Amino acid sequence: MSTHAKQADASDNQEQSQDGQRFVYQDDELIDKPFDWGQLKRLFSYMKPYRKQMLPIIIVMMLVGAITKLTVPLLIREAIDKAIIPKDTHLLLIIVGIMFAVYLIQWIANTFRIKYTNMIGQRVIYDLRHDLFSHIQKLSFRFFDTRPAGSVLVRVTNYVNSLQDLFTNGVVNLLIDVVQLCGIIIILLTYNFKLGAAIIVTVPIMFFISTKLRKKIRHAWQDVTMKQSRLNAHLNECIQGIRVTQAYSQEKANIHFFTKMNMVNRLSWNRASMLNQSFGPMIEITGAIGYCILFWLGAHLIQTEEISVGLLVAFATYIGYFWEPITRLGQMYSQLLIAMASAERIFEFMDEQPSVAEIDNAKALPSIQGHVKFEDLVFEYEPGRPALNGIQLDVQAGQSIALVGHTGSGKSTIMNLLCRFYDPNKGRVLIDGQDIREVTIQSLRSQIGVVLQDTFIFSGTIKENIRFGRLDATDREIEDVAKAVHAHDFIAALPNGYDTEVQERGNVLSMGQRQLISFARALLANPRVLILDEATASIDTDTELKIQEALKTLLAGRTSFIVAHRLSTIRNADKIVVLDHGRMMEIGNHDELMKEQKIYYGLIQAQYKFLQDAV
Numbered sequence: 001m002s003t004h005a006k007q008a009d010a011s012d013n014q015e016q017s018q019d020g021q022r023f024v025y026q027d028d029e030l031i032d033k034p035f036d037w038g039q040l041k042r043l044f045s046y047m048k049p050y051r052k053q054m055l056p057i058i059i060v061m062m063l064v065g066a067i068t069k070l071t072v073p074l075l076i077r078e079a080i081d082k083a084i085i086p087k088d089t090h091l092l093l094i095i096v097g098i099m100f101a102v103y104l105i106q107w108i109a110n111t112f113r114i115k116y117t118n119m120i121g122q123r124v125i126y127d128l129r130h131d132l133f134s135h136i137q138k139l140s141f142r143f144f145d146t147r148p149a150g151s152v153l154v155r156v157t158n159y160v161n162s163l164q165d166l167f168t169n170g171v172v173n174l175l176i177d178v179v180q181l182c183g184i185i186i187i188l189l190t191y192n193f194k195l196g197a198a199i200i201v202t203v204p205i206m207f208f209i210s211t212k213l214r215k216k217i218r219h220a221w222q223d224v225t226m227k228q229s230r231l232n233a234h235l236n237e238c239i240q241g242i243r244v245t246q247a248y249s250q251e252k253a254n255i256h257f258f259t260k261m262n263m264v265n266r267l268s269w270n271r272a273s274m275l276n277q278s279f280g281p282m283i284e285i286t287g288a289i290g291y292c293i294l295f296w297l298g299a300h301l302i303q304t305e306e307i308s309v310g311l312l313v314a315f316a317t318y319i320g321y322f323w324e325p326i327t328r329l330g331q332m333y334s335q336l337l338i339a340m341a342s343a344e345r346i347f348e349f350m351d352e353q354p355s356v357a358e359i360d361n362a363k364a365l366p367s368i369q370g371h372v373k374f375e376d377l378v379f380e381y382e383p384g385r386p387a388l389n390g391i392q393l394d395v396q397a398g399q400s401i402a403l404v405g406h407t408g409s410g411k412s413t414i415m416n417l418l419c420r421f422y423d424p425n426k427g428r429v430l431i432d433g434q435d436i437r438e439v440t441i442q443s444l445r446s447q448i449g450v451v452l453q454d455t456f457i458f459s460g461t462i463k464e465n466i467r468f469g470r471l472d473a474t475d476r477e478i479e480d481v482a483k484a485v486h487a488h489d490f491i492a493a494l495p496n497g498y499d500t501e502v503q504e505r506g507n508v509l510s511m512g513q514r515q516l517i518s519f520a521r522a523l524l525a526n527p528r529v530l531i532l533d534e535a536t537a538s539i540d541t542d543t544e545l546k547i548q549e550a551l552k553t554l555l556a557g558r559t560s561f562i563v564a565h566r567l568s569t570i571r572n573a574d575k576i577v578v579l580d581h582g583r584m585m586e587i588g589n590h591d592e593l594m595k596e597q598k599i600y601y602g603l604i605q606a607q608y609k610f611l612q613d614a615v
């Protein structure tokens with residue numbers, strides 16, 4: 001990034017943070033890097049599968065298109081010199097006929113070329129996006145911990161899109177332009193070296209203007225894109241947080257901030273578009289210089305009978321042809337740089353290895369009984385800040401364990417390690433005596449059910465949301481599990497029952513309803529080990545009772561770990577583990593721990609007091 005751009009950017013960001021103090025957006029750096037051939041090669045490897053089927057057709061069509069285009073001025077010369085001036089109507093008709101045929105061939109060639117380049121372009125983009133998405137799906141939690149969802153999203157959508165142009169037009173246009181430009185230069189120099197050489201002088205000037213000005217224009221458009229993505233990020237945040245905004249009456253402040261961003265966006269667009277508009281006239285002026293040289297020198301050469309009038313007109317037509325490939329070649333370079341930068345960001349994600357990886361000879365975990373053992377676990381999300389320290393726990397198959405402790409004490413982290421979303425820094429997690437790092441991730445996770453506090457409901461029907469637990473479940477099985485967890489009644493009362501569409505994140509459902517659906521989902525999966533992060537939100541007594549009943553069904557016969565908030569759940573647990581700052585402080589059942597009158601006792605006392613105060 002240039003110093004100027006950096007400064008502008010920094011001051012911009014600062015301005016925004018000073019203004020709002022709330023919204024500060026991190027931008028990807030401006031794209032201005034040296035060309036990376038390795039990256040280009042990797043990118044083009046995506047064209048390999050289509051190399052044999054489509055590329056030959058495209059190249060032939062491209063050559064036919066370029067050659068026919070270059071033939072037209074020569075036909076004009078023939079027409080003027082041999083038919084129009086000598087008044088040979090018959091020959092003129094023949095030449096016009098040939099010209100028509102040439103245009104027809106050119107049109108057919110271009111149509112096919114565009115069709116096939118679009119096809120290749122679309123397929124390459126499809127493959128690239130597919131690979132990127134599949135890879136991201138496999139990445140570990142650590143990856144998502146450090147990246148906002150927005151930045152992942154932008155790479156899968158915007159950056160992949162920005163490569164589309166390169167594959168659909170860029171590459172083929174580059175070849176066409178080079179062939180066309182070389183063809184014109186050869187023709188000009190062959191037909192009249194003196195006149196040809198004089199006109200060609202304008203080529204480097206055009207090229208210089210094109211690349212120099214284009215660079216400025218490119219930066220200006222990148223600035224527009226950056227401002228727009230900030231605007232998008234802000235818009236997204238505002239819509240997601242609209243309830244909080246309205247609850248705190250912050251609409252005015254938000255509108256004010258948005259207006260400023262909108263204005264900055266408009267100004268940057270104005271600048272880019274002004275620069276863009278100045279480009280055309282500058283190239284035209286250079287073209288005009290070419291015409292002046294042509295007509296001045298050309299007229300002289302006609303007088304000395306070195307060239308014919310027809311050739312002069314043909315040369316004038318060729319000058320007209322210069323401008324298109326030169327402009328495009330200038331554009332192409334910046335397009336390539338942008339594409340390379342996008343590719344770099346895409347490949348950066350693709351090269352990211354899941355931090356939780358399978359060992360080479362990982363075997364499938366056989367059907368488990370559910371005996372879980374944590375051996376001296378130590379875990380840090382960030383170096384030097386242990387989230388868990390010396391966790392030692394032996395859980396027999398079928399036991400239920402309640403994990404309690406203050407917020408941030410490490411309850412969810414234990415669950416994360418059991419599911420192998422992270423690997424411990426020290427120690428082991430064993431299931432039925434098997435170290436979970438030695439088995440395949442799929443075989444491990446498929447035998448562990450997880451019900452999270454923030455129940456995720458996908459867009460789709462209620463039925464499909466429950467089926468997420470086991471994709472081959474029948475409708476009957478879905479209804480059975482829903483009945484077992486007491487979700488059937490409320491689902492049946494919905495307008496379309498099990499086929500009712502729920503929007504993204506299940507906004508139309510209440511917290512309790514969402515929980516019941518996630519219980520049904522987990523019950524359908526029928527795992528031997530179940531992890532349950534209880535929702536803290538208080539719900540009405542009726543739903544609370546339903547959830548308790550549902551929980552009984554869900555937990556029966558399974559090894560379960562519950563981040564427990566409800567007194568009823570805690571009381572019924574076989575073992576209660578009390579955590580504090582990542583350490584296990586107490587372990588025992590409710591009565592034992594109450595007798596000890598230590599941390600657990602204090603927590604329960606506090607909860608009772610809270611409940612009593614609330615009544």
Ligand SMILES: Nc1ncnc2c1ncn2[C@@H]1O[C@H](COP(=O)(O)OP(=O)(O)OP(=O)(O)O)[C@@H](O)[C@H]1O
Pocket residue numbers: 145381382387405406407408409410411412413414
């Ligand atoms: N993804 C993460 N990256 C870095 N630190 C994290 C991450 N997740 C949790 N932590 C830290 O690890 C510690 C334990 O967090 P954990 O989520 O296990 O606590 P918890 O007991 O489940 O809390 P709560 O009851 O609030 O959910 C906390 O200090 C937290 O700040």
